[in-house]
Amino acid sequence: MNPAIPEIEIDRSSGFCSGVERAIKIAEDKLLQEEPIYCLGNLVHNEEELERLSSLGMRFIRHDEINGEMKTVFIRAHGEPPETYSILRNNNASVIDATCPVVLRLQHKVKESSRQFRETGSGLVIIYGKPGHPEITGLLGQTEGNAILISKLEETGSIDYNQPLHLYAQTTAGEEEYASLCRRISENSLQLTGRNDLVTVHNTICRQMSQRAPRMRAFAQKHDVIIFVTGSESSNGRYLSGVAREVNPETHVVGSPSDVENWFAGARSIGITGATSTPLWLMDEVAGRIKAIVENNL
Template identity: 30%
Template structure:
């Protein structure tokens, strides 16, 4: 069995920046609270919890004057204000690409555009982007969602950073017929696009692809979708003990890909486990 390692692997710039900030804060303060999971990788979050991280789901759960970490997905201006009112020290780990999408959504809203965010409405990043429009943006995930969208004078579009470009383009093409003026920003992160292209290449070169990433990671799920669409036999695992022995049978060339929030140490564990077989 030969392994073809797709690159890039490991944390993307935004996630690495967030983790570096969080580890520094844990070293300085001992205990740090995170509003929701700091990144979407369960194994890495377990490691961070062992260093003193504590997860809370709502700003109301934060102790007065505590240290709070804003995850890579960002948060809404309203939540930030509530944390400041509680006297919290804020460590902002928001990914720069997410900040860009937030700023573009805020700009469109301020200039009178009907704002549409392309993404998963339940995802914390999308909620943080929508929050920058005072909650007035609409969230859509496919061109079907805008088929019956009413005509408007001005429509503005931004995207969740981990979307596929094809999805964004299909939605924009439908909206072109519904707006007198359409302004669309491609806020998809380049790291996301590079990883999706890597999976396409692996699909052409291998007999199957193992994608390593958290079950709640949108960018990892997109890699799995891309691989399957390219006709590859894809196995999605979160950790080494999920490797399916029966899936490996009769495969001689296997590709390895990973989501942008999958740490190097976990990828190495998977590669070492496969190599030992």
């Protein structure tokens, strides 16, 4: 092999998680039969993919834009609270529900805990996650107000510990942060009540998410330069590109092929990777652009 030509590898284990991939497949199949289809919120945090879906006939709307003219409404992988389904029913919209099965299972568990606590008259559901995230809205909506959201360790001081507590995490939460939170709540409960049986921890972080960071480290270490492809809105993209940069300072974040600059002087290998919202086709296009740049460098 000519040593002057760097090897270019696309990280095939990066890109869409199975929940997002499934939602996009459902949308594409449905769009072959009818259009427009109205999607509640952005289906993925990736501008290029949203543009592609728009060109197929998908329209992205806010919840306050739902109206009776919208024949078919699409629910994305993050899921929705029960109120959304009743609003759609009241507007006679037919619903395509692409809630990720992992999120759906979590919604059912949260609902069941909340139901038990209502029946026994004591207990609180605690959800760890990001305020305002659509998955959190969907989860809180299962509890009829019988839950609190915690997003920081410092907020654990305001919990009423004199009751059973069921802890759940958003599927995309950080593992270490959730573990510290669970530890802190268990310690507080023991200290304040003298009991060690009041806290139940549910491990609900999606395995596909928890495997991403170690894989990203290994991939970023393997290459001289990393090109991380992500939409500007993706919090997962910000997190994983940070993980890559920790082990490889030559990590560059791009949104599309046109963002790629000539960062490859002296590089022997270039890795292309992305967030859970990055489509593989976009990484392929970025690879094409990199190839053109490195060939031009020869």
